[in-house]
Amino acid sequence: MDKVALELKNVSFTYPGAEVPVLQEVSFSLKKGDFVAVIGSNGSGKSTLCKCFNGLIPHYYTGDFEGEVMLLGESAEGKSVSELSRHIGYVYQDFENQLVRPTVMDDVCFTPLNYGLLDYRERGMRALELTGLHGMGREFIWQLSGGQKHLLALAGALAMDPDILVIDEPVAQLDPQHARQIYDILRRLNEQHGKTVVVIEHHAEFIAEYCRTVVLMDAGRLRWQKPVREALSSVDELLSLSIYPPDVTRAAWLLQPDRQTAAVYPLSSEEGQRCFTRRLSLSDIQETLAQPQIKDLHSTPSEVKPVVEMEHIRLSYRTIHKTLHPVLNGISLELFSGERVALIGNNGAGKSSLMKLIAGITAPTGGTVKVKGITVNGLPPERLAGIASYVFQNPEDMFIDDSVRGEIAYYLKARGLKDKDERVEAMLEAFRLQELAGRDARLLSGGQQRRVSLAIGAAVRPVVMLLDEPTANLDISTKQEMTRVLQALRGHVETVVIATHDMALVAEWASRIIVMSEGRILADGNKEEIFSDGQLLRRAGLAETQLMEMSRLLELPQICCSLEEFVARSEWRKEELVHGGSR
Amino acid sequence: MSTLKTRYTLTQSQKMMIFVLSMSLYGLSNMFTELIPSVQLGPVELSVEYFAFIPLTLCMLFHPLYAAVGAAVGEVIFGELMLGQFGGLGELEKFITFSLAMYIAGRMVSDPKNRRQVGIAAISGVAIHQFCSSVIDIVKVWVGVEELEAVKGLAESIVIIEGVGFLNDVLFSGILFALLPTMYLVPRLYGKIEPLLGMKPRERNMQYASGGGNRLSPKLLGGGIVLALVALGAELLSESGWSIGEFELPGAESHEASLIWVSMLAAALIAALAIVFTLRRASRRRQEAGQLDG
Amino acid sequence: MVEAVKRALNRISVEQIKLELLGTAYNSSSTFLGRLDPRMLLIWYLFFAVTPWFVYNRTILLGMFVFMVVTTVLSRVSPYIVFILCLGLVSQIGWMFLLSLFFGGGAESLLPMLTLTLKLSVISLASITVFSSLDPERLSDGLSALGVPDAFAFSLSYGYRILPTLLEEFHQILLSFRLRGQRPLKHGFLYMRTAAYYLRILVLVFYPLMLNTAKRSRTTVEALETRGYTYAVNNPQVKKLRLSYLVMQRRDWLFAAFSAVYVGLLFPLGTVFPNLIY
Structure with missing residues (x-):
């Protein structure tokens, strides 16, 4: 256990042309068989650090490099990326671009074949086996789902049977079920096959559950390397770097009477159950929880005319095998003005398809879709814009101009609207983009790109705005910011629909939740109705947030959606102490 | 990029990036242009011949050799092989003339911000390519049709058709899909697309690393001539085959079949050798150029 | 229009x-052709892409054409592609014919042009057959084996x-x-x-x-x-x-042998009946 797999000694690196080094005197040693999470805010040098492992830095990215890298006890100096990559498998954050062959089998064999290993087929098969992709060897890569592609990228790295696996944000694009699946695989690789695993990860809950050691990067420096419990219990420090420990941990930190002591906090719901208890004196909560009761609009449809009407909608796609693949099976739905609708369900449940139907981008195979009484199916896209606007999951697909201002103004200019300048300014202000107005949207950070894409959608002043996974690929602090940005949409749009599997977002934002699975609507209701039914979420392939789980476990009167709410409703169980030490 | 030379130098992987970029983009566009219906006004066909602005733009922004060859490969792969329309050997001449024309156009630009220069280079690139392919097309019919002279008016009509085609391609496709978009894109992309590939933009008036102070360096001219000769050779080869055929047709009946067999086998062999040779040569040339750059 | x-x-x-x-x-x-050895198919293609240029005997060309039609059907090419191909051939030859009429030619100029069409069809069909039958991996490996x-x-x-x-x-x-x-x-x-x-x-x-x-x-x-x-x-x-x-398997040899015999028989046939069609 104590053998060192990889060691960095005083490594500094500066990208060519850059003033400030991205890595400053980083020393770090990776123990064999460890499961490490690298955390840090955006731009802290996490990815750069990991690219030092296999020599991409300094061989591929040439720049000023100082220090020494030792791999398995040997100096990496003078070794090429190819040589080092035999021992280190790397899975990129945009893993799709690392799949370079047309079929699954070819791709997984690609690396061992390149190294001239005679048993490349067996290696490929074994890697597919390990990742649960066996039997898919003949599939074309574009036929795979996002989760399967990620598994394939992992399999491609595993085929070399590397000692070290580096995975950059393994779950960023996955729904909770698939995310868990990939982590379970990583754990198996770590525990049963002795692989050293390094992940760059934002999701503290996964770190808490799966990792053993945490490395914190801050502004190019390695601040510390600690066992996971100790690491995540440094709530103050992490929050100051916009890194969010698990909700349970934060709740404990908030409720712990004595914060000064170097305490360790609970990390998971089960541990939390032992530490918290239901707050009995409810009198003082009443005012803190004086939330405005949202009027349940869909219970009184007779009064209001719906904004969106869908009746018995069916949708199937033609596949290249000339067969029909059903996506939506008879959906009837009415959406009303002022609603904040969350469409939830796992990947492939039909959420995006449903939204594309409302936006008129795809036409249903059967049934009609009406928005404000206008039948949208069959309209050319140019006519749809003022009615519904659809914000793609990948913001880059929406960027067609060369500046943020240009992106927002494009629609207004095309229509020659008189008030276009004011409208653009208003949007820039509402989404806090004034300072970025002249920049190219493609070069912005993930969160900024999202804001631009929302501003583009809102500038149209549509009746309905449809957002596909607005928080995908964002780190937690940016996610929290998104929730606030979404509030900015009010006043510009009548109805907002979000397709997501980010339960925290749903819990904080939505007024109505529609659960979808396999092209059908499983449930439709408000937060309480949906979240109190734990089975329902699981059936839809979704996971509860920690707070929801805790609320259930502590038998709180209501499922809590925000940390504040939870803290108000529960208290610290004094007699219980957390057992310290790493797991 | 390890040292800051004034010359435009690229690492091996940067060359690969340019190649891949050019290949995928032009390949994709080629699929569409294959599918856009053409409008025929009499014998004149108003068609979108190709989106030449893509390779032209990339050739002007990056190292023209990799962009040009990448685009030509992209056309073969996406526009021909994938659509099942691969014309086989016929594509060889297209491959060579196209990459040559794009390369020359790229080399003509020394300052990507100078719209006039970009425009002239763009239209010249198209004109060079179209001229070469028109000439080759005429030669092809010459070879393919027995006793061309005997058919009255055929020779003239071919020349007319090709001539009109040439003018159409240069004036319609050339202006709409090469000149205008290139002039729009090059200055806009300059300085913006390069960082995405992790490289520095070409500096204005910067020279390529293939030596020579002159823009039309001896190497460029030499390379052009060699490529032109190869293209011509491929055609001449067919022509020589043609004359053999002519010679044998009136020959003794009993031997005819076997004679044709032999000649055909020889022709097939030569053609195969020619392909392998040219492709090898192209790749070697690429490597050599790479070494010169690196 | x-x-x-x-x-x-x-x-x-x-x-x-x-x-x-x-x-x-x-x-x-x-498809059947897709399972054949790519190297053999490529050489097979090379033959049918080159020889038609040097053959002026219409019977032989027609025989080749029939063979190509059969292989095209065998390789289940998308009808759309075939349609595009036909359109291209017909329009090209059509305009040439019309123009040559204008320059004083007559119906007799149609015949050499029909021969040209036949040649082009054989060549195009051969390439469609081969390149749409081979899946990308096999094709790229085949090319690579032949020195590309x-x-x-x-x-x-x-x-x-x-x-x-x-x-x-x-x-x-x-x-x-x-x-x-x-x-x-x-x-x-x-x-x-x-x-x-x-x-x-x-x-x-x-x-x-x-x-x-x-x-x-x-x-x-x-x-x-x-x-x-x-x-x-x-x-x-x-x-x-x-x-x-x-690896060349039995079906590869069989296919190659059949093609060779078929073409081998075409030539004597063509010599005996050079004007079988027109």
Whole structure:
């Protein structure tokens, strides 16, 4: 256990042309068989650090490099990326671009074949086996789902049977079920096959559950390397770097009477159950929880005319095998003005398809879709814009101009609207983009790109705005910011629909939740109705947030959606102490 | 990029990036242009011949050799092989003339911000390519049709058709899909697309690393001539085959079949050798150029 | 005619084109020809791509043509592709014929041109048969075995990998342009305005696409580095290993033998009946 797999000694690196080094005197040693999470805010040098492992830095990215890298006890100096990559498998954050062959089998064999290993087929098969992709060897890569592609990228790295696996944000694009699946695989690789695993990860809950050691990067420096419990219990420090420990941990930190002591906090719901208890004196909560009761609009449809009407909608796609693949099976739905609708369900449940139907981008195979009484199916896209606007999951697909201002103004200019300048300014202000107005949207950070894409959608002043996974690929602090940005949409749009599997977002934002699975609507209701039914979420392939789980476990009167709410409703169980030490 | 030379130098992987970029983009566009219906006004066909602005733009922004060859490969792969329309050997001449024309156009630009220069280079690139392919097309019919002279008016009509085609391609496709978009894109992309590939933009008036102070360096001219000769050779080869055929047709009946067999086998062999040779040569040339750059 | 074009355009959605392209590009390996050795098929193709140029005997050409039709049917080529091919041939030859009439030629000029059509058809059908039968991996390995540079062979299979992604991205960006754009309110003379609008968008789409693809290429090339691509390029051993699965089997020999016998019989037949058809 104590053998060192990889060691960095005083490594500094500066990208060519850059003033400030991205890595400053980083020393770090990776123990064999460890499961490490690298955390840090955006731009802290996490990815750069990991690219030092296999020599991409300094061989591929040439720049000023100082220090020494030792791999398995040997100096990496003078070794090429190819040589080092035999021992280190790397899975990129945009893993799709690392799949370079047309079929699954070819791709997984690609690396061992390149190294001239005679048993490349067996290696490929074994890697597919390990990742649960066996039997898919003949599939074309574009036929795979996002989760399967990620598994394939992992399999491609595993085929070399590397000692070290580096995975950059393994779950960023996955729904909770698939995310868990990939982590379970990583754990198996770590525990049963002795692989050293390094992940760059934002999701503290996964770190808490799966990792053993945490490395914190801050502004190019390695601040510390600690066992996971100790690491995540440094709530103050992490929050100051916009890194969010698990909700349970934060709740404990908030409720712990004595914060000064170097305490360790609970990390998971089960541990939390032992530490918290239901707050009995409810009198003082009443005012803190004086939330405005949202009027349940869909219970009184007779009064209001719906904004969106869908009746018995069916949708199937033609596949290249000339067969029909059903996506939506008879959906009837009415959406009303002022609603904040969350469409939830796992990947492939039909959420995006449903939204594309409302936006008129795809036409249903059967049934009609009406928005404000206008039948949208069959309209050319140019006519749809003022009615519904659809914000793609990948913001880059929406960027067609060369500046943020240009992106927002494009629609207004095309229509020659008189008030276009004011409208653009208003949007820039509402989404806090004034300072970025002249920049190219493609070069912005993930969160900024999202804001631009929302501003583009809102500038149209549509009746309905449809957002596909607005928080995908964002780190937690940016996610929290998104929730606030979404509030900015009010006043510009009548109805907002979000397709997501980010339960925290749903819990904080939505007024109505529609659960979808396999092209059908499983449930439709408000937060309480949906979240109190734990089975329902699981059936839809979704996971509860920690707070929801805790609320259930502590038998709180209501499922809590925000940390504040939870803290108000529960208290610290004094007699219980957390057992310290790493797991 | 390890040292800051004034010359435009690229690492091996940067060359690969340019190649891949050019290949995928032009390949994709080629699929569409294959599918856009053409409008025929009499014998004149108003068609979108190709989106030449893509390779032209990339050739002007990056190292023209990799962009040009990448685009030509992209056309073969996406526009021909994938659509099942691969014309086989016929594509060889297209491959060579196209990459040559794009390369020359790229080399003509020394300052990507100078719209006039970009425009002239763009239209010249198209004109060079179209001229070469028109000439080759005429030669092809010459070879393919027995006793061309005997058919009255055929020779003239071919020349007319090709001539009109040439003018159409240069004036319609050339202006709409090469000149205008290139002039729009090059200055806009300059300085913006390069960082995405992790490289520095070409500096204005910067020279390529293939030596020579002159823009039309001896190497460029030499390379052009060699490529032109190869293209011509491929055609001449067919022509020589043609004359053999002519010679044998009136020959003794009993031997005819076997004679044709032999000649055909020889022709097939030569053609195969020619392909392998040219492709090898192209790749070697690429490597050599790479070494010169690196 | 413009009406027809417009109607056709309306019916053809990007989605359908995408499906058609993907179907053409990927639905192949299940055919009889697809299972043959790629090297043998490529050499077979080379023969039928070159010889027709040197043959003027119509009987032989017709015999070859019949053979090609059979193999085309066997390889289950998409009818759309065949249609495009026929259209191209007919229009090219048609105009040539009309013009030569104008220059004083007569119906007799049709005959040599028919021969030319026959030649071109044989050549085109041969290439359609072979290149739509071979799946990308086999094709690139076949080419590689015959000495085509590895960079080309790799690009080929990478092309097959990346095409759907590119199409998807193209589609999305096109949609963005259309969703936020304004189609001309009047079609204009001969639908010129509408056509210009669409063509303009089609060109503009490539601006974002170029930038996005540039980003993508960067990761891809970087990943290639970590996946040992450079190592393979510098080691001829690797190529040998990669191609070691290519073995001539009985059905390959049978197919080659049948082709040889068929063509071998055609020539005496053609010599005896040189004017079997016209």
